[in-house]
Amino acid sequence: xxxxxxxxxxxxxxxxxxxxxxxxxxxxxxxxxxxxxxxxxxxxxxxxxxxxxxxxxxxxxxxxxxxxxxxxxxxxxxxxxxxxxxxxxxxxxxxxxxxxxxxxxxxxxxxxxxxxxxxxxxxxxxxxxxxxxxxxxxxxxxxxxxxxxxxxxxxxxxxxxxxxxxxxxxxxxxxxxxxxxxxxxxxxxxxxxxxxxxxxxxxxxxxxxxxxxxxxxxxxxxxxxxxxxxxxxxxxxxxxxxxxxxxxxxxxxxxxxxxxxxxxxxxxxxxxxxxxxxxxxxxxxxxxxxxxxxxxxxxxxxxxxxxxxxxxxxxxxxxxxxxxxxxxxxxxxxxxxxxxxxxxxxxxxxxxxxxxxxxxxxxxxxxxxxxxxxxxxxxxxxxxxxxxxxxxxxxxxxxxxxxxxxxxxxxxxxxxxxxxxxxxxxx
Ligand code: GDP
Numbered sequence: 001x002x003x004x005x006x007x008x009x010x011x012x013x014x015x016x017x018x019x020x021x022x023x024x025x026x027x028x029x030x031x032x033x034x035x036x037x038x039x040x041x042x043x044x045x046x047x048x049x050x051x052x053x054x055x056x057x058x059x060x061x062x063x064x065x066x067x068x069x070x071x072x073x074x075x076x077x078x079x080x081x082x083x084x085x086x087x088x089x090x091x092x093x094x095x096x097x098x099x100x101x102x103x104x105x106x107x108x109x110x111x112x113x114x115x116x117x118x119x120x121x122x123x124x125x126x127x128x129x130x131x132x133x134x135x136x137x138x139x140x141x142x143x144x145x146x147x148x149x150x151x152x153x154x155x156x157x158x159x160x161x162x163x164x165x166x167x168x169x170x171x172x173x174x175x176x177x178x179x180x181x182x183x184x185x186x187x188x189x190x191x192x193x194x195x196x197x198x199x200x201x202x203x204x205x206x207x208x209x210x211x212x213x214x215x216x217x218x219x220x221x222x223x224x225x226x227x228x229x230x231x232x233x234x235x236x237x238x239x240x241x242x243x244x245x246x247x248x249x250x251x252x253x254x255x256x257x258x259x260x261x262x263x264x265x266x267x268x269x270x271x272x273x274x275x276x277x278x279x280x281x282x283x284x285x286x287x288x289x290x291x292x293x294x295x296x297x298x299x300x301x302x303x304x305x306x307x308x309x310x311x312x313x314x315x316x317x318x319x320x321x322x323x324x325x326x327x328x329x330x331x332x333x334x335x336x337x338x339x340x341x342x343x344x345x346x347x348x349x350x351x352x353x354x355x356x357x358x359x360x361x362x363x364x365x366x367x368x369x370x371x372x373x374x375x376x377x378x379x380x381x382x383x384x385x386x387x388x389x390x391x392x393x394x395x396x397x398x399x400x401x402x403x404x405x406x407x408x409x410x411x412x413x414x415x416x417x418x419x420x421x422x423x424x425x426x427x
Contacts, residue, residue, distance in 0.1 A: 002216045003259040005042060005329075007223025008319035011241075011268035012293070012306065014331035014413055016040025019056035019219045022261075027214040028064045028206070029057030031095040033239040034221030035072030035104055038131040041417040043294060046090050053078045056218050058085065058093040065093050066202050069100035070239060070249020072134045073146070075191040095410030098251070099200040102143040106187060107166055107179055108133040114174040124235060125272035126177045127302050135238035148197055149192040153252025159184040171392035172334055188304040203251025210256055218257070220244035224319035225270075232361050243323050262325040262407070264316050266397075268309035269297050275364040278309035278371075285309075292335050295414035311373065312345045317405040318358035318420040330398060330403070331413040334420075339376040342397060345369040346404060374400060382415040388423050 007013045007021065019043045023029055036052035043049075044059055051058070055065045067073055078097075086092050087183070108130030115133070116123045126132060137143040142162060148155055163179045170176045208376060209216060220241055225231045227241045239245070243262075247254040262349075267288060270276050285308040289297045297306040320328060336342055347356050348367035359367070377391035384390055390412075402409045412422040 001213070001258050002218060002245045002246075002256045003261060004218040004220065004257050006243045006246075006323050007221035007241065008262045008264035008316050008323065008325070008328070009223045009312075010225050010276075011038055011222035012269055012271070012297070012299075012418075013223055013265045014293075015220060015263045016042045016051065016056040016328075017262050017331070017413060017416060017418075018261065018329050018411070019217060020044055020059060021364040021421060022217060023060055023063055023419075025058030025215060026057055026063060026217045028066060028209055028216045029055035030066040030068050030202075030206070030216065030218050030246075030250045031055045031071050032068040032218050032220070032246045033070040033241065034130060034237065035131045035134065036074045036077040037072075037127040037131045037237070038221050039299070040221075041294065041416075044418055046088055048294070049085060049088075051081060054081050054085070054093070054095075055217075057217060057219070058095075059090055059131060061091050063094070065095045066206070066250070067095070067097045067101055068250040069098040070245065071098075071101050071102045072104050072131050072239070073097065074104040074129070075194050079194055083138075083278050086279075095198050095203060096200050096202050097146060098132060098146040099199050100145055100203070100251070102134070102138050102145050103191060104134045105144065105184070107136070107184075110176070111166075111169075111174075114176055118174065123273075128301075129267065132238045135303045143148055144188065149188060149195070151341060155188060156181075156185060159188065163317045164307060191365065192425060206250060206252050210252060218243070218250055220246065223263075223313060224322050227322070230322045231365060232274045234361075235272060259326045261327045261329055261411075262320050262323045263329045263331055264320065264405070264409075266311060266336055267292070268312050268315075269293075269306040270309070271299055271302075271304055271306050275367070276307055276309055276362065277315070277364070277367045278312040278369045279307055280309050285420050287338075288335070291338060293332060310345055310369075311345045312369075313401070313404040314345065314348055314356055314358050316401075317356070317407075320405055320407045325407045327410040328402070328407050329411040329413060330401065330409045331395070331397070333412055334380065334382045334414040336397075337377060337380050340378065341373045342376050342402075343371045343373050344400070346372045356386075382420060385413070387422050387424060390422070
């Protein structure tokens, strides 16, 4: 059985925690898109970890972790990450890398930096990990696939060709040092040595695994609103963040994905530029940021303070719908325990009209939040394991959100740890 774990919002919903938790019952965990630009923070028996490339299921002895063909594979980052968890006592993970995955090259990272520099104040707020130049090369068909590393002559010829193309831009657009084919070839050969023991046809491996009835998790990065098609274009990421893409980025049949667990945060946070209708500012935002997540809402990769906002029904309902949600995991609810009253954005006002549909970007930029206020519960709900034991106002908040978004909340996360979870039976 294949299940997907994906985000309803702008990312940082706590997918890592939910994946780590559900991986206990899984055989295989697959990353199917994105790269080392965003991170998952996981707290478990081994400590606290920020993962960027490894799937969040690597902490168990019994799991196999797959880097699928849809991933932007930064080989040095992957290997640093493996080493860093092994150094902290985690058993050496079993990892397979798709022979069809493409690699983030050092020049992708440079082009990302140069382009942000060139755009100045109009930049996208990129993490400068090379992701946009990487995917752009993939679709221009000048990317390097892992399988190509093993074809010596063709690799040399391609390295020369790529340098020619890239050097035009480096010289005339960015005025930066040029690439040398011999350096590029050296980099590629280093990557070959590092990745060789792990490479396989992961799609064929997954086909066998599905047929053998294995339990497979697909782990998404970021969330619905960062999807290049359905998100807040152009302030989006460069690969699809949707469960549907899980089939493509892992190489499995779409109908094999049985459950789509959409992780939805009890308040909002976002990184990077772009419309954020329920955003709050000043002291109100600082306090939520300070108390948020596990030790504050700061980017796992960049350390950047996240933008903060109240729960956005319009964005979350859309975010859940576009994922094809079967189950909602409602996370970081414990963080809201300090508030007397909790505002929720239940609709948008656009050009004087009220709507609950999430519009495309041009309209979204004009949207103003319509807020409703719910009473807070004013206590710490961490440690509670049964739904009935949650304070009444807390249950009311959950049920209000569930009713408004229109998808069943079957799990409630009330702390960063694996055990901080409340299952709602019968949902
Ligand atoms: P991801 O990218 O979706 O995995 O999310 P991040 O890891 O960037 O952000 C989630 C943060 O919230 C991490 O620091 C988690 O440890 C933390 N976290 C996850 N679930 C909960 C929760 O229910 N309560 C609290 N307080 N923190 C949580």
